[in-house]
Amino acid sequence: MNIEADAVRIKGLHKVFGSTVRLFGGLNMTVKSGEFVAVTGPTGTGKTTLINLISGLDFPTKGSVEVFGKDLSKTTENERRSIRAKGIGIVFQNSCLLSRLTVVENVELPLIFSSSPEDDREEIAAEMLELIGLSRKKHLLPSNLSAGEIRKVAIARALATDPALLLLDEPTSDLDTSTIDILLPLLRGYNYLHNRTIVLATNSHRLAKLASREIRLRWPELVVEAIQD
Amino acid sequence: MNTAGLLFRYIKESRVESSLGAVGAAASIAVCLVAASTRPTGSDASIYQFAVSSMGFLTVAILLSLCMMSDLLLSRQEIGILRALGAGKRIVIAIFLSKSILIGILGSIAGIAVGSVFTLITHSIGQPYQSGEPILRMLTVGSAGSIAGGLYVAIRASRMNIVETIRG
Numbered sequence: 001m002n003i004e005a006d007a008v009r010i011k012g013l014h015k016v017f018g019s020t021v022r023l024f025g026g027l028n029m030t031v032k033s034g035e036f037v038a039v040t041g042p043t044g045t046g047k048t049t050l051i052n053l054i055s056g057l058d059f060p061t062k063g064s065v066e067v068f069g070k071d072l073s074k075t076t077e078n079e080r081r082s083i084r085a086k087g088i089g090i091v092f093q094n095s096c097l098l099s100r101l102t103v104v105e106n107v108e109l110p111l112i113f114s115s116s117p118e119d120d121r122e123e124i125a126a127e128m129l130e131l132i133g134l135s136r137k138k139h140l141l142p143s144n145l146s147a148g149e150i151r152k153v154a155i156a157r158a159l160a161t162d163p164a165l166l167l168l169d170e171p172t173s174d175l176d177t178s179t180i181d182i183l184l185p186l187l188r189g190y191n192y193l194h195n196r197t198i199v200l201a202t203n204s205h206r207l208a209k210l211a212s213r214e215i216r217l218r219w220p221e222l223v224v225e226a227i228q229d
Numbered sequence: 230m231n232t233a234g235l236l237f238r239y240i241k242e243s244r245v246e247s248s249l250g251a252v253g254a255a256a257s258i259a260v261c262l263v264a265a266s267t268r269p270t271g272s273d274a275s276i277y278q279f280a281v282s283s284m285g286f287l288t289v290a291i292l293l294s295l296c297m298m299s300d301l302l303l304s305r306q307e308i309g310i311l312r313a314l315g316a317g318k319r320i321v322i323a324i325f326l327s328k329s330i331l332i333g334i335l336g337s338i339a340g341i342a343v344g345s346v347f348t349l350i351t352h353s354i355g356q357p358y359q360s361g362e363p364i365l366r367m368l369t370v371g372s373a374g375s376i377a378g379g380l381y382v383a384i385r386a387s388r389m390n391i392v393e394t395i396r397g
Contacts, residue, residue: 057313057392057395058392077318078317081312081315081316082315084315085314085315086315090313090314092310092313092395094395094396096306096310096313096395098307098310098311099307100238100242100307101230101235101238105230108230109311109314110314112230112231112232112235113314113316113317114315118231
């Protein structure tokens with residue numbers, strides 16, 4: 001993985017589901033390293049699919065997706081796994097915490113898979129939880145948390161490995177305004193201070209305004225790019 | 230936490246299906262042990278023992294694959310999350326295989342205990358019986374059946390489509 005290369009480069013992207021749903025219509029887009037890009041658009045235009053394609057969890061029907069200079073369709077499953085574990089942090093649309101692990105253990109998970117030193121894992125996870133204001137609840141199971149807290153833990157988990165590319169799929173959908181107020185500076189700081197790349201799929205205009213560039217997806221094929229003021 | 234700790238958390242989570250799997254394996258091994266301990270008459274002894282062992286192996290393998298399949302359906306989304314976060318196929322295989330082997334071995338030991346009691350009872354009413362060797366054979370049969378049943382589900386779990394499993 002070459003972190004000097006463009007974080008994401010997509011060429012001629014088509015994704016077909018069944019025989020009727022055709023997404024992206026040959027989308028070309030580049031996200032430079034250190035850039036903060038928001039992908040917006042109505043439901044069904046392919047925001048989540050785009051996040052899945054960039055993370056190597058799904059494959060395009062046609063076209064290519066490169067992440068830090070690596071064409072994901074030309075990599076082995078093990079290479080994609082390694083890229084995800086070491087270079088990409090993902091916040092899924094439905095948060096996806098493991099119900100049988102405590103909050104701190106959930107945050108430790110990506111550190112296990114990225115082979116971080118065992119002695120440091122709990123400490124890093126605890127720091128992440130402190131950052132999002134949940135250190136008091138680190139030994140609780142996810143079933144004891146509110147929807148907003150679960151979302152915050154998912155964000156802490158994605159940040160735990162200090163990934164070069166952070167992918168967020170509707171990260172504020174369950175959150176109240178005060179929680180969003182805590183998270184927005186966190187994301188902005190992660191982008192500016194750590195020079196990390198963020199691709200954010202959202203329907204929230206407030207969140208999209210954080211980004212330096214907005215890519216609007218419209219069904220079925222039209223793609224409009226807008227630069228923020 | 231490390232990979233072993235993660236495996237332990239998955240194994241120790243005992244669901245009703247796991248208990249039923251262990252009870253089923255125990256019953257199967259107990260019946261097969263009683264049958265294997267009874268000395269057959271005539272020249273077909275080796276065929277008889279082979280048939281009993283095969284029956285035990287198949288029963289345990291099928292029972293445990295059903296039990297682990299049920300476990301997989303319940304934890305499908307979690308397996309998808311683990312894979313999406315960077316867990317390799319080997320970790321997923323290890324989760325299901327180790328759980329299946331543990332259930333199989335515990336069930337086999339319980340089955341051997343129950344089967345031995347029944348064998349002793351049949352001996353006391355005058356039936357001839359063999360001791361020692363059938364017990365070892367049934368432990369092997371139970372372990373092999375649990376590996377076969379668990380491996381089938383473990384491989385299926387490791388090959389699941391990550392995007393579909395995360396959606397739940």
